Amino acid sequence: MTIPPVAGLAARLAAVRAFTEGLCATLEPEDFVVQSMPDASPVKWHLGHTTWFFETFLLAPRIPAFRPHDPRFALLFNSYYVAAGPRHARPERGMLTRPTVKEVLRWRREVDQRIQDFLASPAGSEPSALAVAELGLQHEQQHQELILTDLQHALSRNPLEPVFRAAALPPPGATPALRWRDHPGGRVRVGHAGDGFAFDNERPAHDVLLSPFSLASRPVTSGEYAAFVEDRGYERPELWLWEGFHAARAAGWEAPLYWARRDGRLTRFSLHGRVPVDPAAPVVHVSYYEADAYARWAGARLPTEAEWESVAASQPVTGQFVEDGTLVPLPVGEDAPLFGGTWTWTASPYVAYPGYRVPEGALGEYNGKFMVNQIVLRGGSCLSPRSHLRASYRNFWHPPDRFQATGIRLARDPSGN
Numbered sequence: 001m002t003i004p005p006v007a008g009l010a011a012r013l014a015a016v017r018a019f020t021e022g023l024c025a026t027l028e029p030e031d032f033v034v035q036s037m038p039d040a041s042p043v044k045w046h047l048g049h050t051t052w053f054f055e056t057f058l059l060a061p062r063i064p065a066f067r068p069h070d071p072r073f074a075l076l077f078n079s080y081y082v083a084a085g086p087r088h089a090r091p092e093r094g095m096l097t098r099p100t101v102k103e104v105l106r107w108r109r110e111v112d113q114r115i116q117d118f119l120a121s122p123a124g125s126e127p128s129a130l131a132v133a134e135l136g137l138q139h140e141q142q143h144q145e146l147i148l149t150d151l152q153h154a155l156s157r158n159p160l161e162p163v164f165r166a167a168a169l170p171p172p173g174a175t176p177a178l179r180w181r182d183h184p185g186g187r188v189r190v191g192h193a194g195d196g197f198a199f200d201n202e203r204p205a206h207d208v209l210l211s212p213f214s215l216a217s218r219p220v221t222s223g224e225y226a227a228f229v230e231d232r233g234y235e236r237p238e239l240w241l242w243e244g245f246h247a248a249r250a251a252g253w254e255a256p257l258y259w260a261r262r263d264g265r266l267t268r269f270s271l272h273g274r275v276p277v278d279p280a281a282p283v284v285h286v287s288y289y290e291a292d293a294y295a296r297w298a299g300a301r302l303p304t305e306a307e308w309e310s311v312a313a314s315q316p317v318t319g320q321f322v323e324d325g326t327l328v329p330l331p332v333g334e335d336a337p338l339f340g341g342t343w344t345w346t347a348s349p350y351v352a353y354p355g356y357r358v359p360e361g362a363l364g365e366y367n368g369k370f371m372v373n374q375i376v377l378r379g380g381s382c383l384s385p386r387s388h389l390r391a392s393y394r395n396f397w398h399p400p401d402r403f404q405a406t407g408i409r410l411a412r413d414p415s416g417n
Helices: 006-023 029-033 043-059 073-077 090-095 101-119 127-156 222-230 242-251 288-297 305-312
Strands: 180-183 186-190 206-210 213-216 259-262 265-270 273-276 343-349 375-378 395-397
Touching: 006 043, 006 101, 006 127, 029 043, 029 101, 029 127, 043 073, 043 101, 043 127, 101 127, 127 265, 180 305, 186 305, 206 305, 213 305, 222 288, 242 288, 288 343, 305 343, 305 375
Parallel strands: none
Antiparallel strands: 180 213, 186 206, 259 265, 265 273, 343 375, 375 395
């Protein structure tokens, strides 16, 4: 990785940290502390965790006689870094009424100043320090999306269905034709190589041999997915993976997360409140199991991550992202970008690339230990920061997860399957 210039990194880091707090600017104190399920975390916890990350991994090892803001916070805001010390139980993060929101924000600003002072010092220009600062910046951007997805779930559990951010959404439009773009396959290079930041799970770059395939020109729309629902898609075991069918039955799934009929209309809960389901907009908040079942129903399949990346590598990172301000996927044209809008479920398990080695130290726990029982997603969503994404970026979630902004783009073989 090319080490970023100190001045540019310091400015970017300040902007990213400010953007995180800007996402929370309209929240009331009660909104910061609620935890709606074990897999989600309160907004306050995200703000504290990202601050703890910089304090623990960037500042403490490099500043002589460093004293943290409050040593007790490490127990509360460590997520899963076993080597960094004990951790408060994740399902009980919503019980942390102390420290208060005000104190966490004061802590953030204190650490922000200490980061800037450190980066302005001789020690702050060391390559290892700059690499960790960049990692912390990228980590913060991941938590920006998590703040929004976790908050959406929390607000959805409130019978009042509060609006996080008001928005004037466009009227429903016409669904563009779905076309298939043929790709020759062959030997392709996947993974990150060369300059620029990448997480360790994106390396090393390596060759993959692909058979010819076709990729859909746009994501699956909500209207298309509604047809699957109406065709009893959730009741037909022949469409589902065994575990997926039983997960759907056990949880009572009948449609994507947040969908409901209200006054005879199909609606979905969003960060803009409850809004009509736009048939032309990409479907979102579906699990891997649902995406796989839909693909089978549609006579297609999900792309592998190598297929997706082989196409995305030649495309710019353009699409709908969190900076655009609209926090639901908007309708796209016949040729939709591979980036933004919704994350794309792939058919690929999240495993190490050939030659991967877990980095040493506590930061080696960032990605490597999760390489089991999860599925890769690609491309980012309308809740993802644009500058955080690239063709080699690998997101990953468990197959039943659907509270993230996850959607579907189909693939098929030359035979049509």
